[in-house]
Amino acid sequence: MDGHEPHEHNHSGGHSMEGMDHSMHMGDFKKKFWLSLVLAIPIIFLSPMMGVDLPFQFTFIGSDWLVLVLASILFFYGGAPFLSGAKTELKQKAPAMMTLISMGISVAYFYSLYAFAMNHLFTHEHIMDFFWELATLIVIMLLGHWLEMNAIMNAGDALDKMAALLPDTVKRLTTEGVEEEVSINDVKESDHLIIRSGDKIPADGRILSGATSVDESMVTGESKMVMKQKGDTIIGGAINGSGTIEIEVTGVGESGYLSKVMQLVQQAQSDKSKLESLSDRVARWLFYIALGVGIGSFLLWLVLTGDLSMAFERMVTVFIIACPHALGLAIPLVIARSTSIAARHGLLIKNRNALEQTENLRYILLDKTGTLTEGKFTVAGLELFSGMYDEEETLKYIGALESGANHPLALGVMNYIEEKQLEPYKAENLQSLSGIGLIGEVNGKKVKIINEKEVNRLSLTIDEMRKEKYLQQGNTLSYVVIDDQLVALIALGDKIKPQAKLFISEVKKQDIIPVMLTGDNQTAAASVADYLGIDEFYSELLPENKEEKIKEYLAKNEKVMMVGDGINDAPGLARATIGVAIGAGTDVAIDSADVVLADSDPMDIIRFLDLAKQTRRKMIQNLWWGAGYNIFAIPLAAGILAPIGFILNPAVGAVLMSLSTIIVASNAMTLRIKGE
Structure with missing residues (x-):
């Protein structure tokens, strides 16, 4: 706020959530994981790992058919969110994690169908299937996404919270001057409304009679009561003070002030959701590499040997090796660990992309009232x-x-x-x-x-x-x-908050420029800025002005953090590279932010920056462990060393994948920040 104020929060899911079906609720995802695990356990015990029987595995008459049925159910049930996500990514011409996972599970399933048919229905020759890999990949991917969704959950809908600022019913005067109670939805421009002491002001309007004081801080950011009399304008969503007034409605629905703020928020969230995470980029390149090497190896082996079955097996092995078991857990495990640490320090991280976007952060734009001051x-x-x-x-x-x-x-x-x-x-x-x-x-x-x-x-x-x-x-x-x-x-x-001056000093030490934004007048703004040591500040700003300032900095290709707590901060919080809401602020602001400071302490922003730095370091390490082995495994699976008599055994590739997953999990748990 400057005053007292919405990352769609569709974008809050980060890499693998972007392509996900957003209608999928947390409970549905949890249920899908557990049911898929139940389906996967028999497959793991009854099906060999890339052709190698493990010590705990066994078979019985008809067990192959049971594996086929369970794997088919698992593919279409457990794999549905990934297939749906891949469809979305491909439609947007931006293949990433969902596409990579879908390629892996689809190749594993359909090649295994081919192998099953050849082994049991036609030639009865032994062709290796990949049902084990299919089951483990789907379950691990579902686990990774569940972890991430569990760590980062949207607390609500900012736009719904904003709409709730208006009353459900209003007192309207008929043409005969009789007072009637009507729904807010029935109010039209030019209607005359009666607003009594303490009422929420239902719509933008002009005072026809009476005088009052109005608390507009929740909406405009002006941190004091504003005196209003006949002829003055008032804003829907503000709270009437001590007087009773009659107003003529000048703005309702889309023409109203709150509606315009909501439109700003919606647009900002939509634009910002296009931010691409690091793991998205890694997954995209891995998809292209696996696809290119897989097809290339198929053609090369076919030309060199003329053996279609051998060429096909090499291609499938490349695709399976590229299945991102570890990559799918690399980020969610770090996120789960990071958000847990953050929660212990009074930080609620709602959009995991915020942790990545702190790198090269240049400006922190700070709302005054409620952020730097007590509000x-x-x-x-x-x-x-x-x-x-x-x-x-x-x-x-x-x-x-x-x-x-x-x-x-x-x-x-x-x-x-x-x-x-x-x-x-x-x-x-x-x-x-x-x-x-x-x-x-x-x-x-x-x-x-x-x-x-x-x-x-x-x-x-x-x-x-x-x-x-x-x-x-x-x-x-x-x-x-x-x-x-x-x-x-x-x-x-x-x-002014007692920690504010130290916070500004710490921000400057990190070569980040603090900028104060406020709806207050120039004199009040200059006084606070001078005391805190802030060189850049802007006063008398409306919500659209704040968002415009953020756009100006973003247009310079600078990363911008916005910190605020009110409705008038909402568009800016949604627009900024990272939006940080003060926990004592409005639900609207909290819902539109990426990070919430539960204790309303500005020094928590410094703790967040430190956590983000450590988290990003772990992310990069895990991405190398999760995808790095492919640098060696994919060419070997394609048969690059075949001329000297070495072809990667698929089982060895599976062991490498498992080892990579274990390293990724262990590395994530070592995440720490100062003071822990």
């Missing part, structure tokens, strides 16, 4: 103008009027009085004056808490020098008048 009003100062009342006495009078109110300013004042361990006086005949403030009787005195406009109307004199320092810091000022005498001013503002 709630606290008393910044109390200035006394009369010697008749000391500070404690004045606060007791203020507390008498504010104790019954629930708007942000009142809560800030009452928290301050409570900290001082003061007991406020009791007020009588308390009234709320729309657009002015509060008035009541306290200890027989007429007490008012009013805004500066009312002070000027009453012709009371203000010491300009004493109020200026508070205005420069972007504080909201209220004035205390007792028996028509100006007694004090109380300033309330948004307090």
Whole structure:
């Protein structure tokens, strides 16, 4: 937020999730894995591994037919998400992990059907089948994807959360002036609505009568109550303060402010989902290499030997060797370990691509309110103008009027009085004056808490020098008048988080440039930026302005992290290379981010950067172990050393695959970050 604010979160699945059927829920995937494992276990015990009988394996009459049936069910049931994903990847002309897996399981299954037919129905010669490899590949791939989905789950739909900011029903005036309650969906432009104290404002509009204060921070990022009167515009999704107003609707549906923010989020998520992960690129190259070498070896062996069966077996062996058992686990195991470590440190990683994208990160764009500041009003100062009342006495009078109110300013004042361990006086005949403030009787005195406009109307004199320092810091000022005498001013503002200055210093040490974005005014923004040591900042920004700033940096081919907590940050969080939401912010912001800071501590961003660095290092190591053996195994499987009498035994290739998988799993578990 700057203020208080949506990675579609379709993209949150990373490499292998992209091609997946997104309608598949977590529970469905878990069920598919366990049922596939049940189908695979008999196959593993009854079918040889690339033609080699393992010590624990056995057969009986008809066991071959049982393996055929189980493998067929497993291929079409357990392999369905991969086949569907491959279809999507090929349609997009971007073959990657899903295509590589589908090639492996399809070749293994259909060649095994051919081998079974030849062995049992036609020639009765022994041709090696790959049912064992089919079963283990599908189960391992499902396990990898389950691990990844379990580690990273979308907490909800940002767009749904944003729509929920509007009330379900509204009070509308008929042409006869009669008030009626109607559904928000029935509201049209030019309708007249009545909005009472504390109501959510249902649509963009213009005030026809009445005056009030409006909390727009959830939407615009302005961190103080905004006074509104006849003729002023208001924004749907904001919260009405103390007054009752009548408005004329100027924007509903797609023309409304919130709807436009939702459109920005949707577009940003769609664009960002095209980010390609490292393992996607590795899988793509491995697919092309395996396909090219496999077909090439088939043609070469056919030309050299004229033996179709031998040539076909070499090609199939290449495809099977390239099956990414270890590659399919290389990233999910690291992700599972990384997200577990992150959770212990108050970090929720929702999009695993964020861990990879931190490399060469250049800018961190920081929303001010709620990110660098607390996001709630606290008393910044109390200035006394009369010697008749000391500070404690004045606060007791203020507390008498504010104790019954629930708007942000009142809560800030009452928290301050409570900290001082003061007991406020009791007020009588308390009234709320729309657009002015509060008035009541306290200890027989007429007490008012009013805004500066009312002070000027009453012709009371203000010491300009004493109020200026508070205005420069972007504080909201209220004035205390007792028996028509100006007694004090109380300033309330948004307090800077104690860790913020250290955080900015640490960011700079990593050669990352901090940039502050805020919906607040230039004066308040400059004050905070100067104190924290931020050289670049932009003030008075609307949500589309924030997203535009991020686009500007992205257009320079720079990687950008956006940190925010409000609805007005949502498009930016979705657009940035990495979106980080403050956990104390809105559900909308949290749902549109890649990473959530559960403790709302900006220093957690430094911990995330360290974790991402270590995670990426492990990813690269595992990708080498998971795919690197193919550099040697694929050419050997193709028969490159046949001229000197060496042809890779498929069983040896299977052992290499298994060894690679074990190394990948062990390496993932050694992931650590500082302090662990």
